[in-house]
Amino acid sequence: MALQWGIIAPGGIVEEVSPFVFYDGGVNAIRAVASRNLDKAKAFAEKFSTHGPVKAYGSYEELIADPDVQAVYLATPTIPRKILVEKCAAAGKHVLAEKPLCPTANEVEEMIQKIKGKGLQFLDATHFVHHPRTHAITQVLRDQSLLGHVTDVTSSFIANLPETPTQIRFMVDQEPLGALGDLGWYNLKLTFLAFDNLQPESVVALTTPASPTNPAIMSMTVVLKFPDLHVPNSKPIPRTARFVCGFNGSSLVQSVVVQGTKAAVEWSDFVHPWSYVARRKNTRVLDTKTYPLEYKICKRAGHVNAQVVTVENADAAGVDYLFRRFKRAVDEGGSAPDITSMLQADVLVHRTIDACIESRELGGVPVDFKGKSGARM
Amino acid sequence: MALQWGIIAPGGIVEEVSPFVFYDGGVNAIRAVASRNLDKAKAFAEKFSTHGPVKAYGSYEELIADPDVQAVYLATPTIPRKILVEKCAAAGKHVLAEKPLCPTANEVEEMIQKIKGKGLQFLDATHFVHHPRTHAITQVLRDQSLLGHVTDVTSSFIANLPETPTQIRFMVDQEPLGALGDLGWYNLKLTFLAFDNLQPESVVALTTPASPTNPAIMSMTVVLKFPDLHVPNSKPIPRTARFVCGFNGSSLVQSVVVQGTKAAVEWSDFVHPWSYVARRKNTRVLDTKTYPLEYKICKRAGHVNAQVVTVENADAAGVDYLFRRFKRAVDEGGSAPDITSMLQADVLVHRTIDACIESRELGGVPVDFKGKSGARM
Incomplete structure (x- = not known):
């Protein structure tokens, strides 16, 4: 079954990525989208509802609380990222996060430990x-x-x-x-x-x-x-x-x-x-x-x-390829060596x-x- | 008539350059070569005497004193360059010098002023x-x-x-x-x-x-x-x-x-x-x-x-092209704008x-x- 995605902060990157990732909804499917501007969320939801209904939220927290969302694609600017990843972790959502991950490496390490500690998948969106x-x-x-x-x-x-x-x-x-x-x-x-x-x-x-x-x-x-x-x-x-x-x-x-x-x-x-x-x-x-x-x-x-x-x-x-790899990681669970290596690289980068x-x-x-x-x- | 060259310090660069520059002796001709090792000078002279006799000297000063030499191609390492350019200037020889010109920019400026002040041509050998x-x-x-x-x-x-x-x-x-x-x-x-x-x-x-x-x-x-x-x-x-x-x-x-x-x-x-x-x-x-x-x-x-x-x-x-440009500069005399610009660049580089x-x-x-x-x- 397709991984059910919630998208936080649809903007330029999300518009560019979505047609490639969600083109048939077979592997990765959009289930919900959240923007602080509800009209923007609604417009995006309508645009990408070809393969099933997409819920539109006017707050990020509502999307994170949605039990139908399995994984969150977090496309906000850098500053709010850590808090949102931690909220996703608390709600049991896997997270694919845009880069750079946080302003400092210490924040990155803390953030990764929090979400990995819950047994959830986490990956940076470097394609x-x-x-x-x-x-x-x-x-x-x-x-x-x-x-x-x-x-x-x-x-x-x-x-x-x-x-x-x-x-x-x-x-x-x-x-x-x-x-x-x-x-x-x-x-x-x-x-x-x-x-x-x-x-x-x-x-x-x-x-x-x-x-x-x-x-x-x-x-x-x-x-x-x-x-x-x-x-x-x-x-x-x-x-x-x-x-x-x-x-x-x-x-x-x-x-x-x-x-x-x-x-x-x-x-x-x-x-x-x-x-x-x-x-x-x-x-x-x-x-x-x-x-x-x-x-x-x-x-x-x-x-x-x-x-x-x-x-x-x-x-x-x-x-x-990025989203497909993420889907496989969710299906398989645990820590795959390639993803572990990528997260080590993320910390080195930061x-x-x-x-x-x-x-x-x-x-x-x-x-x-x-x-x-x-x-x- | 071909420009009559004396080559100081034949080595790897000179061996590489000479077949391209002196291939027919029509524009640029080797007249003399000087190495501190006279045998090396003789071997080089013999190798490049196809289009006329090449004199071999065991000291740089002898070559600089040779009245048949119009221009000197100075291929020594950097350290002795300034003294040799000034000796060439005193003897009325045009000089094409390998790079870098001197260890410091002040030495370069002084050296260029000395030889240009005599109305002689000077150029770095950047091809x-x-x-x-x-x-x-x-x-x-x-x-x-x-x-x-x-x-x-x-x-x-x-x-x-x-x-x-x-x-x-x-x-x-x-x-x-x-x-x-x-x-x-x-x-x-x-x-x-x-x-x-x-x-x-x-x-x-x-x-x-x-x-x-x-x-x-x-x-x-x-x-x-x-x-x-x-x-x-x-x-x-x-x-x-x-x-x-x-x-x-x-x-x-x-x-x-x-x-x-x-x-x-x-x-x-x-x-x-x-x-x-x-x-x-x-x-x-x-x-x-x-x-x-x-x-x-x-x-x-x-x-x-x-x-x-x-x-x-x-x-x-x-x-x-470098040697042909130099020959034309010698024939025409004076300070050509392109060469002036190249020497300005040399000082900036240094x-x-x-x-x-x-x-x-x-x-x-x-x-x-x-x-x-x-x-x-």
Whole structure:
């Protein structure tokens, strides 16, 4: 039977996600929707009632109390997230939560412990790590005969999201982590995927604020230093990562290079497959060539191999895989190793975000992983 | 008549460059070569004497004193460069000098003033800025109807140059600037080309040293903050750049994304055309597809246009264009605007390198463009 979802805070993301996730109601079905604006909830409920009635609520608490709702997709801004997850936990609801999870890592850990402690499923709504493309590239990253050991990750995630009066991404009282939490989140999830949840030693974050009057993080460049790699018959091998995330691009950039000790891998669409981007509504993409998963394996002086790996539904939306994975977790119960690893990554991401915010408070100096100044890089 | 060259310090770079530059002796001809090891000079002279006799000297000063030598190609390590340029100037020789020019910007300015003050030609041996591909991409970068104003440059220049007992790049007493001077030089030349020699406000440099016992710069991540752009009817627009340079890649990476206010441009071979890399001897490149100049113009959500621009001899070596440009400068005399601009960029590059070294000395904190701590980023 389909998992019965309640959606809290329908907005841009929910509008984008829902047609991919709830298209037939067979695996995941919308049962209820809650907005503080009841009219908005009603309009959304009507729009997505093709496969069965959708209840509309004018308060989040009413939806959480609905006994027909099994799982909550929590799409609010960051600030109210922790309280709402804890209310869901108390009501016995599984939760899929948008990212960033909370302003600080301590809040994230406390929140995850509360809901996991009730035997409920909890997952962040990062879609790309669930996409079969990402599973395919992860196999490449883990292939020591091909890549050796990962030593460096460089990634960019830049979008065109200008500041407007209604753009919540620039409101520090609702989204205090700005571009770091919204976009840098993906860079960090990718980095920890490549480094298999290795904990960094030190962190530097260099910030461009939205404007002289708005300190919201518009873009940020982050450099991470990891512990050296020790392999037999070799000097210690430094391990590093760096990324840029920003709302201030004129176009989408989502490229990555992972260096290993034997080869490097690069691809240019680590978050959204270009082929998915190309068929989304209202994009201005004219180049609709399909790129199932095109990556380059490089050795020594140049590109040895440009590989195109075809995976099933390579241009599908990652959110569909995310919700299906969540449904399976609910069906199976317990703690699956892949989800446990993702939640460990979430905590690492948030500890790194804490350190970035501390580095930023100090004017862009290196800090250790606990956020203490005095680190050198 | 061909320009008569004397080559000082034949080594790896000279061996690589010479077949492209002196292939017929018609425009640029080798007249003499000097090495502190006379046997090495003799072997080189014999190898390149196809188009006329090449004199071999066992001291640099003898070559500089040779009245038949019109121009000197100075391929020594960085440390002796300034003294040798000044000796060339005193002897009335034009000089093409390998990069980085000197350890500090003050030395560079003094050196350039000395030789230009004699009415002689002087140029750094950065080849890619002379390549017709780079001229074509520069037209794109300057096209305000297409790109708007440049706001951000992200570039990577990573090579596979491991530390060995004879690898001079890791010897701080001869190449004190390590990967920053050797590879970051290209990132910086590109950045100042895109920003039309705009002076940065502040700089951060994060360093990975060669090993616990060798402080040589193996790789460095640099972030630059430029003055905001002011355009009518808009908030101030931040301008930034960042790059990574490193000897510690398993393969060559030389990619760049330039964001403008209207669109972004990305290409993946800003230093050496992939097609040139592919046909160089001893590379392990299996993919020999020709990429004359493939760049992507991106707007909003994705790649609007992948453009392949065909320029004459697109896969030619940049050094050939460099030496031809130098020959023309000698023939024409005076100060050509393009060369003046390149030398201004050289000083900016070296001032930025000074600031990077200062940031590094301080453990990786932001410094202002004069290298003073207390800058915030």
